[in-house]
Amino acid sequence: MSKEKIEAVVEKLVSDIIAESDLELVDVEYVKERDWYLRVFLDKESGIEIDDCQWVSERLEAKLDETDLIKDHYYLEVSSPGLDRPLKKERDFIRHAGDKVEIKTYEPINGQKLLIGKLIGLADGDVRVEVDGQAVNVPQEKAAQIRLHIEF
Numbered sequence: 001m002s003k004e005k006i007e008a009v010v011e012k013l014v015s016d017i018i019a020e021s022d023l024e025l026v027d028v029e030y031v032k033e034r035d036w037y038l039r040v041f042l043d044k045e046s047g048i049e050i051d052d053c054q055w056v057s058e059r060l061e062a063k064l065d066e067t068d069l070i071k072d073h074y075y076l077e078v079s080s081p082g083l084d085r086p087l088k089k090e091r092d093f094i095r096h097a098g099d100k101v102e103i104k105t106y107e108p109i110n111g112q113k114l115l116i117g118k119l120i121g122l123a124d125g126d127v128r129v130e131v132d133g134q135a136v137n138v139p140q141e142k143a144a145q146i147r148l149h150i151e152f
Contacts, residue, residue: 003031006069010040010060010069011025014056017060018056022046023048023052023056026088026092027081030070036073036074038075038076039077039078039079040057041079042078042079042081043085056078057078086147087148094122097120099119099148100148100151101146102147103127103145104143105142109136115138116149118130126139127139
């Protein structure tokens with residue numbers, strides 16, 4: 001089964017698990033590093049807690065064992081997306097409009113492959129961001145990664 005198919009099935013399983021809770025599914029990744037990792041990122045308005053992660057992890061692990069979905073040996077990680085969370089879904093762009101973001105692109109936009117600015121929103125497949133006082137449209141398919149920007 002392909003990585004994308006596994007991620008889609010796990011996304012559905014997690015969505016069913018958290019349907020009656022105040023938890024929100026942010027992302028699912030099935031990636032090969034040295035080993036395979038199945039990562040589930042959760043959030044909620046008041047902030048994610050370790051008990052939330054454990055609750056989802058236990059239920060998801062049982063579902064995955066039951067369905068025997070993944071044939072490879074893998075590690076399951078359930079966690080918060082972190083302060084520099086990726087923005088992927090439309091609701092992410094709505095929720096974080098006005099926040100500072102960084103966009104890494106596959107090819108230069110206005111001569112740059114890294115844009116940092118204030119998120120205006122998402123419109124017609126373009127991520128709209130204000131960089132140095134100028135509105136810039138970045139086609140979503142040209143964005144390798146879009147994350148909240150954290151300044152230290």
